[in-house]
Amino acid sequence: MAMKFICDTERCIACYGCVVACKEGHHLPIGVNRRRVVIVNEGKPGEKSISIACMHCSDAPCMAVCPTKCIYKREDGIVLHDKTKCIGCGYCLMACPFGAPQFPKSGPFGARGVMDKCTFCAGGPAPTFSEQEKQLYGQNRIAEGKVPLCAGMCSTKALLAGDSEVISEIYTQRVAKRGAANL
Amino acid sequence: MNKKIFLGLLFIIGALADTAFAQTAPAKAYLIDIWYGFYNAIVGDWAKNAPLFIEYVTKMKPVYLLVVIGVPSVFLLHYLIIGPKKFSHEGEQILYYDVFARIIHWLAALFFSLLVFTGLIIIFANVFGGGSFVKFCRYVHLISAFGFGITVVPMFLMWLKDMLPAPYDIKWFLILGGYLSKKKRPIPAGKYNAGQKMWFWLATLGGGFMLFTGFYIYLFNTSLETLRLYTLLHMLLGIAIVALFFTHIYMSMIAIKGALWSMITGYKSADEVSILHSKYYEKLKKKA
Amino acid sequence: MAARKIISRKAPSGRKFTLNPKVARRSFMKIAAAVTALTGLALSGRLTKEAEAKAKKSPYSQSKIVRTICTYCSVGCGIYAEVENDVWVRQEIAQDHPVSRGGHCCKGAGAIDMVNSEKRLKYPLKRQNGRWVKISWEQAMDEICSKLLDIRKKYGPDAVHWNGSAKVSTEMAYLQRKLAAFWGTNNIDHQARI
C-alpha cells in the first residue's frame, strides 16, 4: 500500500483551490507552499496546469540525503519528517525532483527555519491530535479517517489522493472512458 | 534508485498521457511539448546532477567516518610504534612566530576548529539527535565562517612568502617528512616543511573556497543545480580539511614534543630547527 | 463494488446517510475511492498512531458541524463548518453536497478566513478631521439617522441613494428593497446592475 497523489492535467483548471485549502487547513505561514500549481504554455493553445506537492516517493531521495535522518516513511507510504530533529540544512530540497520541501525564513540572521512539506494531511511524529502536532505539522486528517484537504476540495476532482493502486485504477478508467468517447 | 525516481516521475506526468486520447486545444499543441513543458517546469534540471548529488551525499558519511576514525588511529599506531620526536628545548632559541602571527594563528585556529567540529556535527547530525543542538551548531558554523573569513586573509599574506613551494619539498614528501623513522636526521625543509605548506594552502585557499560555497549553501539564492555542485564540493573538500586538521593537531601537539609551545612563546630551539627545518637553519647560519 | 463499501459511512455531522449508488458510479468515484482507500487504511490498523487515534477520533472533541454555503460565487458550494465553543475551528469538505461535491476554488477553500481574518472591521468608525475615530454603535446610528432624516426633510426622499447587496441573504435583500420603499424612493440598486 502506498499513498499517492495523481493530478489529472486534463481536468486541472489552475483554480488554486488545493493551494489555499492546504494553507488554510494547516495554517501555514506566507511563503510556504506545500502545494503549488504549475502552468505551462500560459495563454497559448496547449495551456495545461498541474498541482504539485510532495509525491511521497517510494524511494524518497530526501530520506537518503537527510543528515539528521528526520525524514521517514510510514507503512502506508506517507513520507513524513520530524520537525524537532530537522536542522534546516536544505539537502532534501536539493535532492527532491519536485521542489516539495519548503523553508520558512524564520531562523536567526534570516537563516532557513526547519523544513516543511506536505504531510498527506497525516500530521507528524508528535502525539496524534496534540497541540504540538497541530503547531508543527497541521491537521492529522488521516487519523480521523478523512481525505487530504487538497484532493477533497479540488474543484474539478482533478486531484486524486489515496492508495496508488486504487487511484491509478480510477484514473485509468477515466482516461479509458475519455478515449472511447473520442473514437 | 534513480531509475525508480524516474518511474515515479513518469507515473505522475503520465497523467498527461491521456492527451493522446482526448481532443486537445484548438490549435493542436504537441503532446511532447506539453510533456517537456511540465517536466521543465517541475523537475527542471534535476536529472542533470541531482542523482549524482544524492549518490555522493549518501556515500559521504562513511567517508567522513573513515577519516574521523581512520586518521586518529593511524596516528595512534604511529605514536605507539615510532613515537614522538623529542628535541631539547634548551639552548639557542630562534624566533619563529612574532606576536602578530601568533594572534592571527590562534584566532584562525579557534574559528577553524569550531568550523571543523560543528561541520562534523552537522554531517553526523543523526548521531547527535538533530534538533536544537545541531541547529545551534549550524549557527556556530555560520558565525565561525565569518570569523575565519576575517582572519584567514592576514594569515595568508604573512606566510605566503615562506609557503611557496621549493624543490626540496619533493624530497620531503619522498621520505614522508622523516616521521617514519626514529632517527634524528636533518630533514629537507625550509622555514615550513612541505606538510605545513600543504596544510597552509588547503587552509587558506581551500578554506576560502569552503567559505564561498558555504555562503551560497547558506543563502540558497542560486539555482539548485549550482547549489548541489557547491554542496558536493564543500563536502569533498571537507574530507581533506578534516584529515589534515587532525594531522596538524597530532603533529603540533603530540608528534613533536613541545612543538605547541613554539606557537605560544614564538620560539623554537635550534636543535629542533636544525633537524626539522634543516634548509632554513642553514640559511640562518649563513646569514649569521 | 468498491464504491458500495463507503456508502454507509458516518457523515461528519454524525447522521447516518446513504449516498445514491448512481452517485458513486459516476465520476464522483474519484474522490470517493480516495476515501475508501483511506478509511480502509484506518481500519487496517497500520497507522503509526493507531492506538492514540482510537482513543480520540477527532482533535475537536466538543465540536459540531454546521452546514453553510460559500459566499463567493453563485454556484452555491456547500461548506461543513466545524465549530467548537463558538469558534469556527475548521472548514470541512462537504463531499456530499449535490452541486459542489466538496469542491472549492481558492476563494471558497479559504472561506473560514471571512470570520477569522484579523483584517475584519472591529467597531464603527467615523472620519473626523481626516482621521478615523472609533465610535459606539449608538452614536454612529444616531448621527447617521439624524443626518439622513435631515437630508430627507431638506431635499426630499430621493436625495438618498441606497446601494443594496448581492452578498447578503435573500431575506436581507428583501428588507433592503422594502426599506427603500418605506423611505420613499426608488433610488436603490445593487451589483446585479453591473
Next chain:
Amino acid sequence: MTNHFNDIRHSKLLFFIGSNAAEAHPVAMQYILYAKEVNNAPVIVVDPRFTKLAAKATDYVRIRPGTDTAFLMGLINQLIQNDWYDKEFVRTRVAGFEELKKEASHYTPEVVEDITGVPAKEVVRIAKLLADNRPGTVIWCMGITQHHIGSSNTRACCILQLMLGNMGKSGGGTNIFRGHDNVQGATDMCVLSHSLPGYYGLSDKAWKHWCKVWGVDYEWIKSRFYNKKYMNKPGFTLARWYQGVIQEDKITQYTPIKAVVFWGISSQSISQYHKVKKAFEQLDLVVVIDPFFNTTAAMCEKDNVYVLPSTSQYETEGSVTSSCRQAQWRYKVVNPVYDSKTDYEIMEEFVKRFGFADKFYKNIKKIPEDITREIANGCLTIGLCGWLPERIKKHTDNWHTFDIDTLQAKGGPCDGEYYGLPWPCWTEDHPGTPILYDISKPVAKGGLPFRARFGTEYTYPDGRKENLLAAEGVANPGSEIMGGYPEFPGWKTDKNVIKEAIKRGMAPFGNARARCYCWNFPDPVPKHREPLHSPRPDLIKKYPTYPDKPDHYRVYTRYKSEQKPELAKEFPIVLITGRVVEHMGGGDETRSNKYLAELMPEVYAEINPRLANDYGLRDGEMVWIESPEGGRIKIKVKVTERVDDKTIFIPYSFSGMFMGRSMLSNYPQGFEPYAIGEPANIVTNYGYDIKTQIQGTKECLCRIKKA
C-alpha cells in the same frame, strides 16, 4: 439559468460566449469537463481573450469585443439558411420567426467576418457544430451583458437556443452563470431601481400588491414619496448614481443626491471610477456597511463618512439563491465576532430611528424565518410561494439525499423534490422547476411552458398577424388545454389562482411562444451596433448606435453624441476587464485574505507581445493606461498571448491605489488589505445599455504610455 449546473452533464455541446467559467465559476467546471469527457461534447469558447476556460476548449473563437450580436446573428443566419434550425420547435413554440429571418439574413459569414474578425469559414463551421450536437447549452456572463447593446446580446443568445430547439430540454437551455453568491436572490427581491420584489415593476398595481403583503396602507407609502410620479419612475442605478451628485449629465430628478449608503457592496466596480470619487467628495453623507474596511470608505477624503462593521455571512443566517434558482439555507456558523452587528440588527437600528418600525415589522416577528414567509406571500410572479423556511432548511439539511444527475431527491424527507426548490416553486408542495420551459413534465412535477406575458396576438409592422400562444398539441402532460392558453387572470396577486391552475395541470402564466421580435425593445430583433467607443470608425456609419436617451433612469444618457469616429485615432487600444480566480468582485474581502493576496498580490495589464514591443514595453514594467474620460492608472505589464495585439485586459478586483497614488494612508491602521492595486474601472469608458443601463466595461478604448 434555465437549467442547473448538474444538468450540464447531459449537454452534447457547450457554447461559452463572454464567460470565463474556469476562473469565475471553477466548481461548475466539474460538470463542464464531465460533458466534454464523457459526452464528447465540443466546448466552444467565444471570447476576445484566451482564457483559462479557452485552454479547456475544443474550439476557441477570438472575437472583437462588442460584436457578439453580429456573431450570434451570423450563426442564426447560418442555421436558417442551411435549414439546420429546429422546424418543429419554431413552428409550435416560437413567434416572430419571419422578422428574425429577415434581420438575420443581413449577417452573412462575410459580413460577420468584417464585423467580428471571426473567419467566415469558422462561422459556418461553428453553426454546423451547433446544429450537429444537440442538445447544447449556451453559457454566458458579463462578457455578453456589459455592453451598450447588452440586452440585444442576451436576446441573441436566447434566440440561438430557440432556433436550435434547445430550450426546455435537459442538457440545453441558456445558462447564465451569475456573479455573486446571492445575486439571483437579491435580483429576485429586486434590489433594483425599476422594480418591486418579484419583478412586479413600479406600477400602481404592483405598489398596491406589495402594500397588501406588507400590511401597510397604500396611501401611507404614497405619502412617503416626493410625489406619485416618483413612485412609478425608476430611480438611479448603481452604474450611474454618481451623476446624481456631480451632474455632468443632466438629471431628471428634483434634487441632487446628497447621501449614499453602501451596504455590502464595493464602489470600485462602477465604471469611470474617478468620477465616482469626485461624487464622494461632494456628498453630505456616505455610509459604508461592510465586514471589511472597504475601498469606498478609503476613497472618501472628506469628513462625511461612517463605517459600520456588519458581520460576515457566516455569522448570520438566511436563504441564498444560487445561479440556478435554487435556495439553500446558509446557517449561522458562529456568533458575530468583535463589535459587529448582523445586517438584520443594523436594519432594525435604521428602521427604529426612522420611526416606522411597527409598520415595517408588522408580519415579521422571527428574523429571518418570517421574512422568508413574507417573501413567499408576495413573490407570486416567480413562484416563490413554495419557499417556506422549513422547506429550504430541510433541503439543506438533507443535501446528501439528492441525485447529482437530476438534483432530485430519491427517498428521504425531500423525496421527489428538486434540490433547493428551483423557482418557480408554485405551491407549498411543488417540487420546484429544475429546467425552465420544459414541457415534457407536468407543471406540478416541475414542467413549464413559455410565459404568455404579451397578449395573445400581435400585428407586426408589415401587417402580419401572429398568434402568440403555443401551437395546438403543445402543452405539458396533464394540461386541461392541450395547446396554447393565455395567463390566468389575477395569478400575480392571488395564490388561489395559482393553485387552481396547477390543479388543472396548467401554468398560471399561460402557455405561449417565445418571442424573437420584442416590440418593447429599441431593437425588436437583436441588431449589431458598434460600441460607443469603437476601434472601427468605418463601421460606425453602417452600424450606428441609438439616439441619446434624455431620461434613462433619471439621467441623460448619451449614445449618438458620444459615438465619435475620430476617437479611435487617439485611443487605439481596446480595453476589457474581467475576473481572476483569486479575487472576487471589488476584492475587498479576498485581498484581506493573506493566502489569496499572496497568490495574486498585484494588478496587471495583459498585453500581447506584439503590442508590447510596438510600445517598447517589457514584462514587469509599469505603464500608464488612459481613458477618453480622463481616467489614468499606472499598472504593471504582463506580456502574454492571452489577448490579441489590439486588446488589453485588466482584472477589476483591485483597489487601494488611485491614479498612481497609494490610498493606504486613508485606511485606519490594521484594516488595510494585504494587496492593493489600481482599480481597472478608473479607465473603463462611458457607455450604458439602452434597456438596463448596465455599464459597458467590455468595449472600452484606451491608450497606453510607458511610465
